[in-house]
Each structure stands twice: as C-alpha cells, then as structure tokens.
Amino acid sequence: MPATARLYAEALSVAYARAPVLDHLSAEIPDGALTVIAGLNGCGKSTLLRSLDGKAIHRQRSRAVARKLAILPQSPAAPEGLTVRDLAARGRTPYQSALRQWSNQDAAAVEQALELTGMVSWAGRPLESLSGGQRQRAWIAMALAQDTEILLLDEPTTYLDLPHQIELLKLVQKLNRETGRTVAMVLHDINLAARFANHVLALKDGRVFCQGRPGEIVTETVMQSVFGLACRVIADPVHGAPYVIPL
C-alpha cells in the first residue's frame, strides 16, 4: 500500500447473516483528502465506513484506535437533556477514565471543537432544542473533541434541508483544510460530492468500481454503470466541478 494512505482496506469481505455486503474489496482513503464514498443504497458504503478500522462491525474498538479515528454514525441518538457542551465532552472519552474524568486538555479540546463548529453560543442548550443543522454541528463538535487524525461521517447531511446541507459540507471542508484531518464520508447527492470532495470512491455490488478525482469519476459512463442513471454531465458554471443532470 502507498505511504500516503494510513487508512485502507485490502481484500475485505463483510457479510450480514451470510448475505455478503463487501466482496474482497480493496480501497484506500488518501491522507489529508476529503473523500466521498458514493454508490447505490445497499452497495456497502456504510459497511465500508464502519469496517475501516480493521475490525468487524459489533466488535470492540480499542482506546488507541479511538484516539486516531472518529466515526459519526447516521442520525445517532443521545440521552434527553444532554447539552451541546456535554455532548462535545463525551468525545473526550478515549482520554478519560473513572479516575481521570476531566483534565485541562479535555476542557481545551472541547472549547476548540465548539469554536471550530461555531457552537459556542449554543453550548448550554439541550440537543433536542436545536434545529437539525445545529444538532449535526454539535455531533461534529463531539467527533472533533475526540482529537483524531481521521474523521469518518456516515451521511452527515441526512434530514437536512439544502441550505443546511451546504453549510455542513462547508464546515467539513473547512475542517479538512484548516485542521488537516483526513475526512471520508458517505454522501448521496452526487453533485454535492463532486463539488466538495477531492477524492471519490464509487462502490458497486460490494466492490470499488473506480476511484479518483471528481472530474475522473463523475462522468456519464460511470453514472450509467454505477447508478444505472442516464444523464448528461456539464461543468458547474460557478465552481467548475462536474454537474450531473439526470435525463
């Protein structure tokens, strides 16, 4: 494997109740890049994301791994009444224990995460009182407080309206650029993927169909073979990224 990727899968097979989801899949997540994993529903995107720490799903992950890699599942649940700051503080768990519940580094990391996500003024609010977009930013603050080099997001824009989707993806892009974190996320909207990602991994039937820069992957032929979608691809007049117009 190339030295530029710390996160990769090699000949990975995963099955749920003997139904194969990933089939001898090999993939790498380039360091420092913003990677989007794309593909049809059920093609194994989320499974790949959750398998990327090298252990099977449902198995435990060690604290050492938790300090290197944070993964935000799709629409996670939190206990009622938990405030944004409390939630962000939970991200410090891999650095804590019953006898080391709150260090100065914990406090600093939480404040920094709240600042980066613009949640400082909402820090005292309970999660359920926030809008969907703010809530998702609070979860990202938690993942940031975990202080990992790698951040994995499973459909972070689910249930968000378009303005909030854009806002969230801009935040993720900012984190990727300013903090140098490697980010990989599952995203359904191929046009948003083409605009925000600098690496796209297209999955089909539990295997990597192709991967590369958005300009190489978001093409009429690939859309046809991966999604079965007849479309025309033009250059987005504002950002220059490929733009898919379904026929």
Next chain:
Amino acid sequence: MIWTLRISSLSLQISRQGVLTGLGLGSVLLAAASLALTTGSYPLSLAQILGVLLGDGSPPQQMIVLDYQLPRILTALGAGAAFDPSGAMFQLMMRNPLAAPDVIGFNAGASCGALCAMILTGGMVLPGAIAGALLTAGAVTLLAWKDGLLPERLISRMDVLSAADMAQWLTGSLNARTWHDAELVWSGLAVLVPLSLWLHFPLTRLAMDDGIATSLGLPLTRLRLAVTATGILLGAAASGALIALLTDSAARALPMVQLPAGVFTALIGAPLLLWLLAAHVRNGAI
C-alpha cells in the same frame, strides 16, 4: 453545575445537584431511622439509644437495641443502598428509565433462591438469594447472547423469565433477623459499591448510541457483562435482605404471634405476578 476535583493527574466530576439530593435524602433517612427506633412496642428515647450504643443502658434496653433494632435497620439500609446503584446501572445500560432489577426478573430469581434456601436449609436467605439471581442472570444472558450482548434482547429475555420465577414467591417461612444478614449485606456493599462507581463513568458514555460508544473506544460487550454481574449481585443482596426484613416485620406487626412468612410473600408476590401476567397478555406474549 458541575464541580471538578483535582489531585495531581487524577480528576473527578461531581454535580452539585447530586450532592444536594444526597444530603437531603440522607437527612430524611436519618429522621426515619430515629423515628423507627423511638417508637414501637417498647419505645426508647434517642438519649437512651445513644447510651446503649456508647455501652451504657440496662440489659433489656441493650437487647432491644443491639439484638433487634440495630441489625434490622442496618439490613434495611443495606438493602436500599444495594437496590439503588443496581437499578441505576440497569436503567443506564438498557437506555430505559423503567428498567430495574425488580421489573427485569433478577430479583424474582433472587426471591426464588432465598425461599428455596429457607425451605431446604432453614436459613441462608442471602446466599440463596445471590445464587438464585446468578442462575437467573446466567439463563438470561445465555438467551440474550448473539454476537455480543444487546440491551433490547436482554430486556425481552428477562421479561419472560420473571413470570416463571414469580410463582415461587408463594411458599416459605422465615425466622427473626440477626446480625448475620446485616454483616452479609454490608460486606457485599463494601465490594460492589466501589465497583459500580467505577463502572458508572463508562456506563454514562455507553448510554449514547452503540455506534458512538464504539467510536469512543468503549468495550461494549465486556462493559455490559461487568455491569450485569455487578447489578445482579447488588440486586440479589438487596432483595435477599428486603424479603427477610419485610416478611419478618409484617409478621411482628400483626397481633398473631408467628404467621408463616409465605402468607406475606404471597401478599406481595401475587399482585406482582398478576401484573406481570397482565403485561404479557397486553404484549401478546401469552
């Protein structure tokens, strides 16, 4: 409001609300215990009781306080002190504010064990309760185990077992409490309470989503097993002490000299059994 205590690299977080609630409930408990001590068929004043505790007092006073009242109050306090962390841990683990050892059936197993031990040996209530709870827990865990321990599966399996064990409430007879029970409960607490405090920290993190807890590096299955084991032992100690205490006190409070304790366990157990059966019928399980 959260206070952070720091001693070099060690740190603890304590909520002001928790401290205030603890102090408030502690004073209520103290008042209730004093009231229990100073009333009854042979009332003593607080001064007389204090005197006995300091080594004074007439032999009858000493007998009443040291042989009857004190062990019973300590057993009761121990039962409460064991039930509380047990319930709190199960609620957090199941992410269900209604989960508790009594709803879950562990202490139905404990009751069954306690009563079987009574019938077979004429004593040994607490060891019997603990054995009963452990057997129930083992059965529940085996039934719920599938690629690790998942809370939803655990709760549904425990529900089924509790109904079966409840029927065992209806038999049994008890002797008077002695210091033996108080000692057993409190020596159990000395081990289990620090353990449950230790588990509380990861458990509050586990109360989030499973995916999040995994991402945070928590060992989900190992933690759930540790919590279940500690919770069962606490619940067993509590219900063992409580069964002994309740049936004993009830038998004494009534004018008849010695009623079989089974009558009183039936008074408690029969409504619970009916309630459980009704719950099962509502859920379509029967």
